[in-house]
Amino acid sequence: xxxxxxxxxxxxxxxxxxxxxxxxxxxxxxxxxxxxxxxxxxxxxxxxxxxxxxxxxxxxxxxxxxxxxxxxxxxxxxxxxxxxxxxxxxxxxxxxxxxxxxxxxxxxxxxxxxxxxxxxxxxxxxxxxxxxxxxxxxxxxxxxxxxxxxxxxxxxxxxxxxxxxxxxxxxxxxxxxxxxxxxxxxxxxxxxxxxxxxxxxxxxxxxxxxxxxxxxxxxxxxxxxxxxxxxxxxxxxxxxxxxxxxxxxxxxxxxxxxxxxxxxxxxxxxxxxxxxxxxxxxxxxxxxxxxxxxxxxxxx
Amino acid sequence: xxxxxxxxxxxxxxxxxxxxxxxxxxxxxxxxxxxxxxxxxxxxxxxxxxxxxxxxxxxxxxxxxxxxxxxxxxxxxxxxxxxxxxxxxxxxxxxxxxxxxxxxxxxxxxxxxxxxxxxxxxxxxxxxxxxxxxxxxxxxxxxxxxxxxxxxxxxxxxxxxxxxxxxxxxxxxxxxxxxxxxxxxxxxxxxxxxxxxxx
Numbered sequence: 001x002x003x004x005x006x007x008x009x010x011x012x013x014x015x016x017x018x019x020x021x022x023x024x025x026x027x028x029x030x031x032x033x034x035x036x037x038x039x040x041x042x043x044x045x046x047x048x049x050x051x052x053x054x055x056x057x058x059x060x061x062x063x064x065x066x067x068x069x070x071x072x073x074x075x076x077x078x079x080x081x082x083x084x085x086x087x088x089x090x091x092x093x094x095x096x097x098x099x100x101x102x103x104x105x106x107x108x109x110x111x112x113x114x115x116x117x118x119x120x121x122x123x124x125x126x127x128x129x130x131x132x133x134x135x136x137x138x139x140x141x142x143x144x145x146x147x148x149x150x151x152x153x154x155x156x157x158x159x160x161x162x163x164x165x166x167x168x169x170x171x172x173x174x175x176x177x178x179x180x181x182x183x184x185x186x187x188x189x190x191x192x193x194x195x196x197x198x199x200x201x202x203x204x205x206x207x208x209x210x211x212x213x214x215x216x217x218x219x220x221x222x223x224x225x226x227x228x229x230x231x232x233x234x235x236x237x238x239x240x241x242x243x244x245x246x247x248x249x250x251x252x253x254x255x256x257x258x259x260x261x262x263x264x265x266x267x268x269x270x271x272x273x274x275x276x277x278x279x280x281x282x283x284x285x286x287x288x289x290x291x292x293x294x295x296x297x298x299x300x
Numbered sequence: 301x302x303x304x305x306x307x308x309x310x311x312x313x314x315x316x317x318x319x320x321x322x323x324x325x326x327x328x329x330x331x332x333x334x335x336x337x338x339x340x341x342x343x344x345x346x347x348x349x350x351x352x353x354x355x356x357x358x359x360x361x362x363x364x365x366x367x368x369x370x371x372x373x374x375x376x377x378x379x380x381x382x383x384x385x386x387x388x389x390x391x392x393x394x395x396x397x398x399x400x401x402x403x404x405x406x407x408x409x410x411x412x413x414x415x416x417x418x419x420x421x422x423x424x425x426x427x428x429x430x431x432x433x434x435x436x437x438x439x440x441x442x443x444x445x446x447x448x449x450x451x452x453x454x455x456x457x458x459x460x461x462x463x464x465x466x467x468x469x470x471x472x473x474x475x476x477x478x479x480x481x482x483x484x485x486x487x488x489x490x491x492x493x494x495x496x497x498x499x
Binding site: 265 | 310311334335337
């Protein structure tokens with residue numbers, strides 16, 4: 001041993017200034033850096049009172065419900081929140097056909113801002129009253145409205161769809177519920193005038209352009225059977241982790257159905273919990289895609 | 301007809317796309333692809349258990365073909381009859397592994413290969429502990445690391461046997477063609493009666 005002089009360390013030596021850096025889960029880092037989006041989607045159910053021509057989940061009143069019960073959503077949502085996910089989304093099917101939807105949305109919004117997609121046609125007096133309980137919660141109901149003209153809107157949806165939506169939306173807004181409008185556009189169907197009329201309508205309800213989402217019909221599910229919609233490669237879809245009873249998919253357009261069977265091309269894992277299994281796999285896939293690829297068609 | 305839908309190239313899950321770049325990877329992958337994360341973990345394991353390793357190609361194929369015949373797996377016997385020939389096994393040896401209650405009677409007389417087959421028969425057809433005579437013979441002739449590896453090979457083969465049989469996976473056309481060129485038809489499990497004969 002060499003006789004190197006070592007300065008004595010007093011018992012009361014202060015702790016080093018450098019605090020240990022907390023280690024973030026790679027998924028949390030990726031969300032924080034914007035590599036992957038922070039929203040997780042859940043397909044609460046697949047049945048619907050409508051059977052829209054372009055529906056990529058083949059939803060209708062007669063399909064199997066394929067519903068996730070509240071715990072199947074809240075438990076993974078809590079884990080996703082711990083992993084670094086910040087926002088949540090519920091879609092279907094028509095989520096408000098489920099009796100527990102309002103309570104589920106309230107619980108989910110305690111974990112982060114929540115969007116629920118609805119066709120806006122199932123709100124009779126009782127459901128409407130329950131929906132008004134969402135006022136004051138960080139929940140936005142995103143209601144589908146494809147045109148400002150009843151015939152044009154209802155053509156691919158159902159008769160009276162337009163009237164029900166224009167009756168519902170202002171009442172929800174008046175009740176303090178946050179509402180967004182989603183417009184699904186088949187290539188060339190909505191011209192500039194029609195688009196402007198639609199925007200004038202949602203603005204008249206107090207819904208800003210920021211809360212109006214326009215996206216194309218996606219060539220999947222029933223839309224593909226009808227030879228409609230835009231063909232997209234997987235990296236052009238947003239890399240939003242999306243859960244259904246059938247597994248975890250890449251993006252909310254992932255769990256589409258053709259001939260009653262799940263399309264597996266955007267399937268990531270069958271494992272729903274732990275969420276880290278699917279989230280880590282999604283991150284691996286996202287790391288391999290061109291940067292910004294999912295913004296090219298403005299479907300975020 | 302398979303019991304389940306086999307995932308083809310047009311619907312290959314994202315994690316598995318590399319497996320489909322050269323076309324249809326076959327029924328086993330097509331079935332496992334129903335659960336991408338499981339497929340992703342299983343294939344490397346199966347590759348390590350059944351692929352090139354410290355155990356010779358010939359001995360691996362003896363273990364795989366014999367196990368598959370013991371488990372009466374048409375799909376795997378068909379596939380590994382073809383591979384067994386590629387590993388250098390003769391027609392007489394292949395037929396013995398597929399059909400004989402005890403191929404060590406007069407075909408596999410080499411002490412190492414006899415011990416291997418006795419071990420494979422005991423592991424793949426028995427329940428509970430392996431009898432001490434078979435165990436001692438296997439350890440003496442094969443050595444510890446080969447014994448471990450061959451046991452894993454048998455286990456992995458059983459996994460594939462039951463997967464293929466349970467899900468009724470079809471033998472590939474190219475396998476049937478290769479079998480026909482050797483004078484074989486698709487395996488009929490009724491031709492093998494070795495269950496319980498391991499000494």
